[in-house]
Structures are given as structure tokens and as C-alpha cells.
Amino acid sequence: MKNKNKILNTALLGVSLVSLSSSVIAADQGPIKVGVMLPFSGVYGGLGEATRNGLKMALQEHAADLKGRDIEFIEMDTEAKPSRAPEIANSLLNKSHADFIIGPVHSGVAMGMIKVLKKKDTIMIIPNAGANAATGPLCAPNIFRTSFSAWQPSYPMGKIALEQGFKKVVTLSWNYGFGKESLDAFEESFTSGGGEIVKKMLIPFPKTEFQSYLSEIGSIQPDAVFVFFAGGGAVKFVKDYDAMGLKGKIPLLGAGFLTEGTLAAQGDSAEGVLTTLHYADPLDNAENNAFRKNYSEKFGKPSDLYAVQGYDTGLMIASAVNALNGDISDQKALINALENSKIKSPRGDFTFSKAHNPIQNVYLRRVENGENQVVKLAAPDLEDPARGCLM
Numbered sequence: 001m002k003n004k005n006k007i008l009n010t011a012l013l014g015v016s017l018v019s020l021s022s023s024v025i026a027a028d029q030g031p032i033k034v035g036v037m038l039p040f041s042g043v044y045g046g047l048g049e050a051t052r053n054g055l056k057m058a059l060q061e062h063a064a065d066l067k068g069r070d071i072e073f074i075e076m077d078t079e080a081k082p083s084r085a086p087e088i089a090n091s092l093l094n095k096s097h098a099d100f101i102i103g104p105v106h107s108g109v110a111m112g113m114i115k116v117l118k119k120k121d122t123i124m125i126i127p128n129a130g131a132n133a134a135t136g137p138l139c140a141p142n143i144f145r146t147s148f149s150a151w152q153p154s155y156p157m158g159k160i161a162l163e164q165g166f167k168k169v170v171t172l173s174w175n176y177g178f179g180k181e182s183l184d185a186f187e188e189s190f191t192s193g194g195g196e197i198v199k200k201m202l203i204p205f206p207k208t209e210f211q212s213y214l215s216e217i218g219s220i221q222p223d224a225v226f227v228f229f230a231g232g233g234a235v236k237f238v239k240d241y242d243a244m245g246l247k248g249k250i251p252l253l254g255a256g257f258l259t260e261g262t263l264a265a266q267g268d269s270a271e272g273v274l275t276t277l278h279y280a281d282p283l284d285n286a287e288n289n290a291f292r293k294n295y296s297e298k299f300g301k302p303s304d305l306y307a308v309q310g311y312d313t314g315l316m317i318a319s320a321v322n323a324l325n326g327d328i329s330d331q332k333a334l335i336n337a338l339e340n341s342k343i344k345s346p347r348g349d350f351t352f353s354k355a356h357n358p359i360q361n362v363y364l365r366r367v368e369n370g371e372n373q374v375v376k377l378a379a380p381d382l383e384d385p386a387r388g389c390l391m
Contacts (some may be wrong), residue, residue, distance in 0.1 A: 015235050025102055032321065032328065035092035037082040037103030037120075039111065040084075043231070046078075047105045051310035053299050055102060057316025061294075063320040067326030076099060078109050085112025093122055099328060100125060107131035107178055114138050121195040121331060124340065125316065127215045127309045132181050135357040137388030141335050145358040146313045146343075148278055150181035151382040153255045156379040157226060157276045158189025166223035168198045169253075172213060173228040175202035182228035182255045190226075198222055208236040214244040219317040225250055230257035235265040236389060238381045244268035256365065256372070260305055263370050276379075278360050280307050280372045288346035312345045319343070356387035 036055070038048035041380040045245050053077070059071055074096045076088045083176060085104070092098045093116065100123045104110055110129035117124045119141045126134055130152075135145050135326075150339035162171060173179030182203070187197050198220060217225055229237045234257065241247055247269065256277020259270055281292070281304070291311060320337035322326060328334045343350050343358075350360040364378040 012149060014386055028358075029069065029327065029329070030065070030179045031070040032100070032317075033072045033074060033096060033100040034317070035096060035103075036073055036075045036100060037078050037088055037092065037100030038075075038127075039084070039105055039107070040077040042079050043056045043251045044080040044105050044200060047128065047306045050304055050306040050333065051102075051105065051313075053295070054303070054307035054310030054312075055127070055314045057295065057298060057307075058311045059318060061350050062318035062322075064313065065322035066252045066322060069326050078104050078106070080104070080106040080109060080263045081111050082108035085109045086116050089113045089116040093117060093120055098122055099257050099318060103126060104129055106135075109306040110134055114140075114143065123331075123334065127366070128306060130181075132162060132384070135353075135389060136382060136386050137387035139355045139386065139391050141391065142331070142350065144316070144338055145152060146316060146358060147309045148360075149176050149357055149385050149386075151185040152357075152362060153257070153277050154182040154185035154228065155189050156364070156382065157253055157255070158186050158191075158195065159193060159276075160185075160189055160274070160276065160378055161224055161226065162195055162251075164224070164251070166195065166251070168222045169224050169226055170199045170201065170217050170222045171197055171226045172201040172203070172217075174205040174233065175205070176205045178230045179205070180379065183226070184189040186226050186255075197380055208231060208233050210237055210240045211244065214240060214246060217250065218244065218246060222250060226253045227390045230260070231262070234258045234262045236359055238262070238273065239269045247272070247278065258290050259365070259367055259372055263367065263372070270370075274375075275372065276362050277305070277365060277366075277372075277383075278358075278362050279308055280363050280365050282371060282373060283346065283348070283363070285346070285348065287344055302330070307344050309346045312343050312350075313348070314345050316341050329376075332338070350381075353386060354382050354391055355384065355389040356391075357384045357386060359383045 038254040040048045092101050105128045107129040124143045128147045130148050130150045132149050171183045244255040252273050254275045256275040317343045323337040348360045348361045362382050364375040366375050
């Protein structure tokens with residue numbers, strides 16, 4: 001799919017303005033330009049579509065908070081290619097003059113975006129990519145994240161493992177940034193409580209031939225195994241873990257992406273797997289129940305984590321525009337409004353840290369009957385340490 005610039009002038013307020021109110025003044029400033037840098041083709045195309053759906057749904061539902069301002073979407077397909085990120089980000093910044101640039105899914109693309117957008121006259125909001133550096137050493141006043149850092153979903157599982165009585169654990173992931181950051185976060189909490197990592201295994205990315213590693217785990221006989229895998233790799237790993245006879249003998253733990261969007265393909269092999277993540281489909285709160293119902297009715301398919309993160313990005317924009325009565329021309333005031341946003345999300349309410357990462361709940365989940373059921377709140381209001389951030 002060729003990368004196309006799709007400008008969608010979306011009038012989100014269908015009302016007649018009849019007086020020189022503050023809403024009229026705001027509307028006279030023209031549309032708010034929202035650049036969208038997401039993958040709409042390739043292996044991550046579904047994730048990009050869900051994120052965009054959630055973003056637009058939130059802005060439509062909260063149109064009144066926009067104080068008469070229309071939204072102009074400028075959509076760019078990143079194809080999840082880091083090499084394309086600087087060019088696209090530069091176009092949205094200098095040609096389209098986007099007020100907000102939303103993206104990406106892929107952490108490599110995020111690094112390319114940050115190089116161009118850091119400390120520039122736009123607001124970058126990351127709705128998925130979890131590289132720690134984005135709200136760590138590369139943090140900046142104009143960069144926010146509405147998803148998670150790599151550290152957040154994995155760190156709480158170290159404490160959970162200790163509570164389960166596990167003393168010796170093998171960790172395993174692909175040998176790339178996000179995977180290694182996930183294993184490090186688990187190890188940090190697990191070893192600080194007295195646990196021991198008996199072996200750390202790193203597999204060349206994107207290799208999915210796991211048999212030799214699983215055979216070694218079987219010979220080591222640890223108390224449990226903690227892994228980071230996602231997508232097709234997660235499907236293959238969980239099924240191989242079962243096929244090698246390890247399921248039921250050595251408990252399998254993971255960052256939540258191990259069973260997020262993969263359960264249908266994993267089938268019975270995933271039953272009993274424990275994961276930690278900042279969201280679960282069955283979360284029983286008013287916001288999640290309404291969100292899932294409305295999303296399904298609007299798009300004809302179930303919502304997911306990526307739709308939630310896009311939705312929360314839209315809520316954040318609407319909240320800040322509302323706080324400023326529609327006038328976002330002063331970037332310092334806009335940043336201040338964003339920093340003070342309190343998001344009533346389907347995942348549970350969250351705020352932002354000084355590094356602009358969500359301070360949010362992380363849940364312990366167990367796969368039961370093909371769903372990630374919430375066992376308990378693993379870490380309330382968890383704040384990423386944002387190591388290296390100087391803000």
C-alpha cells in the first residue's frame with residue numbers, strides 16, 4: 001500500500017453558533033490539525049486501524065469539549081518502517097503544521113519521530129510504542145505517552161512470582177530492545193525480593209524455533225518461566241510450550257502481550273497463563289463497559305487494547321482543548337493542560353508523571369476459558385521511574 005496523505009476535514013460539532021461566545025472565537029481560529037502516524041498496512045495494520053478508530057471515537061463523543069473547533073486529520077501510513085519516520089514526521093511538522101502528531105505503534109518508528117519532533121512547535125503523543133527512552137533519556141516537554149513504558153507491564157510480575165512462591169526463574173525473549181527491557185524490569189523486582197534468575201535466554205529476532213530453548217528449560221526445571229513475546233511469536237511460543245510438555249509442570253508468566261490479541265490462535269495451550277498488563281477486556285467499570293459496547297456498535301468488531309489507547313489519546317486532547325477554552329495557540333499553556341489531564345479511561349483512571357508517562361494500574365490476569373480474566377490489581381497507580389529524564 002502506497003503511503004498516502006488522507007486529509008479528513010471532520011466537523012465534530014454540528015451545532016449552530018448564534019452569538020459571539022468564547023466558542024465562536026475558538027472556532028474562528030480554524031481547525032485543530034491532528035497528524036496521525038500509524039501503520040495502516042503490513043503486519044501492524046490492524047493495530048494502527050484500531051488506534052485510529054479509538055482516537056476518532058473519543059473526539060466525536062467529546063465534541064462539545066472542543067469549543068467549536070473542527071478537527072482536521074492528516075493520516076500517514078508509517079508501514080511500521082523506522083526509516084520512514086523522520087521524513088513523515090518532518091512533513092507533518094513543517095508542511096502540514098500539525099498541532100498534534102499521534103504515533104506510532106512501533107518503538108523504532110518512535111525513535112525516528114522523536115529525533116525530528118523533540119522540543120518543536122507541536123505535541124507528540126505516543127499511543128502505543130513502549131520504548132523506555134521515549135519518556136526516559138529522550139523525554140521532552142512536548143512529548144507525551146498514553147500507553148505504557150516497557151518497564152511498566154513487566155515490573156509487577158516479579159512481585160507476583162515471589163508471592164506465588166517461585167524462587168528460581170528462567171527468563172526468555174527476543175534479543176531486541178523492548179524484549180530486553182521487559183526482562184530487565186521483571187528481574188529488577190524479582191531479585192530485589194530475593195528471587196534468582198537462573199538463566200536469561202535471548203533469541204535472535206524474529207526467530208520462532210523455540211524447541212531447543214524449551215528443551216533446556218525442561219532440563220533446568222525452574223520454578224517458573226517469564227517471557228516477553230507478542231503477536232505470531234507469542235502464539236507459536238505458547239503452543240510449543242504446551243507441546244513440549246512444560247504446561248502444567250512449570251508455570252508460564254509473561255508481560256501481557258503474550259496473551260493480548262493472541263488467545264484465539266493459542267487455544268487451550270494458553271489456559272492458565274499468568275500475565276500483567278494495564279488493561280483487560282473484562283474489566284468491570286462503567287467506562288470500559290460503555291466503551292466496548294459503543295466501539296462494537298460503531299465499527300462492527302470487538303475493541304482491544306490498541307483501541308483503548310487511541311481512545312485515551314482522544315480524551316486527552318479533548319480535555320486539554322476544553323481546559324483552554326479552545327485556544328491552543330500558547331504551547332506552554334497547552335503542555336500544562338495536558339500535564340494536568342485526568343483521564344477517565346476504560347483501563348481505569350490515570351494521570352501523567354513528570355516525564356509524561358501514564359501513572360496507571362497494572363492488573364494480574366489469568367487465561368480462563370479463552371479470556372484474560374482479571375485476578376487482582378497487581379500494582380495500583382504504577383509510575384515508570386523514567387531513568388535519564390531531566391525534566
